[in-house]
Amino acid sequence: MIDRLIRKIQEKNNPTVVGLDPRLSFIPQWIKDENFEKYGKTPKAVAEAFLQFNKEIIDHIHDLVPAVKPQIAMYEQYGAEGVEAYIKTIEYGKKKGLVIIGDIKRGDIASTAEAYSKGHIGRVDIEGEEFEIFKEDSITINPYLGYDSIEPFLEDCRDYDKGLFVLVKTSNPNSGQIQNLSIEGKCIYEIMGDLVSQWGEGLKGSSGYSRIGAVVGATHPEEAAKLREIMPHTYFLVPGYGAQGGNAEDLKACFNRDGLGAIINSSRGIIGAHRMVENKERFKEKEFAMAAREAALAMKVDLQKVIG
Template sequence: MIIEKLYNRVEEKGCVCVGLDTAIDYIPDQIKNKYQDIDEVVFQFNKRIIDATYDIVSTYKLQIAYYEALGIKGLIAYSKTLKYLKANDLISIGDIKRGDIATTAIMYKRAHFEGDFEADFITLNPYMGFDSIMPYLDNIANGDKGVFVLLRTSNPGAKDIEYLKCEDGKEIYYHVGDKLYELSNQYLSSCGYSPIGAVVGGTHIDEAIEIRNRYENMFFLIPGYGAQGAKGNDVNLYLKNGNGGIVNSSRGIITAHKGKEDEYENFNQHIRKAVFDMREDIGFERR
């Protein structure tokens, strides 16, 4: 199952997930000047990030908005990157945050679980209702795909809706989490986790221990590290013995070369150092 593969990768390589949220101004001029087409420029940059880190990270997450913003060429770069990850047996997450129902959800599933945009995991938004998740369950049951469903996000605006209390006094995100946990437990694997996971922002640490204990067998995708303010000790609260979740960092890793005099010549070293620093901060190097 894909969740077992992810669990084993975290055991082996740590919980760092590299966010390939690639903006053009992140890319060294030497790459931009070498390739004519924007899709190849973006892909070659992503490839360098991947080649520099594949042995020390567990996963790669592509936020599709960065590619959509570049039009057709951007989506070609998105596809090329996903195919490169697949060809090298690396785990990919398509951060698409879809949240629709019925045949529309089926079309999203076809778009992102097969074909040009195929990823191992995708992110989903459940706030239209749990019938927005049901069309993906056949792939989940087969064990070859997984989803991370928005539970409690890392942005300050999470408090606008996710923290509202219902009549029973329980926050909306706990209602979502409880229903999601009940569903996810129907698909537990031998590693103790389900391919139905949750997105849990690492910036709100007050509830971290309760969330981890409440959803013991749920694998977390944890955004918010680095640029959004979460530290190693914060995100560690959402892990179980260093596993049970992956911690995403985008700018903190993929812009680590920026501003260095040797940013192109020693690109790999700058990127790898950023990953090693993050692993050290989270505690993987001390295991």
């Protein structure tokens, strides 16, 4: 998986992942109205509207970016129908050649972790018949419960060439509350970094990078630099660019000298581009995905400055 991701990053010369985190306020009125007419003002209508919106976004960016990252919370909040739209979004993205990073941040133990793993990146066995349910290429997971919450995922990563991004240092304002607690001069996020690096040791691709990556926020560049040093073979999934306040300069620390080692996420900045004041005049309502394409192009140019 990690080699495939890197190949796509290199082909497209663009280390961007577009976050597919739709919310109702992002969906153009005509899409909402079409679906409300069919299904009423129901979770089903929202789920269908999300899927229609995502497909159009994917159609307009799939030649530009290597990967998309749907955030399951946005779908799950609408129940089973939302989850169905999440899965269909993944299927559509894969059909268009994109690597799918499922932002699910699951974290549980033993047989429960195994259930998440089998459902999302492995196979579910129903009395001899095997099913791929969610079909992500890679997922995010939360390590607060320790190694036995990670282990079942490692097996499926090995068996099905899948990947993980383990939360190490997140981009939110209060991330330091736990993650920056310091033990004999070492912060929790550094200790986590060490662990994630170890866990990924046996799962390196031919690129030298491991299938076990880390989530490292763009909003803390000095910390990213420290982690880059601790984890030279770990790919970073980097949230916080754009809307959350990180800029291209801050991202430098996330990359290795080979220009690899990080993939930068933008969600609202791309899928919500049509809502920006300056774009409202330039794009018709039906052209919302062209605004997303333009934003993705601008981000690509911005990132060139960093890795170029």
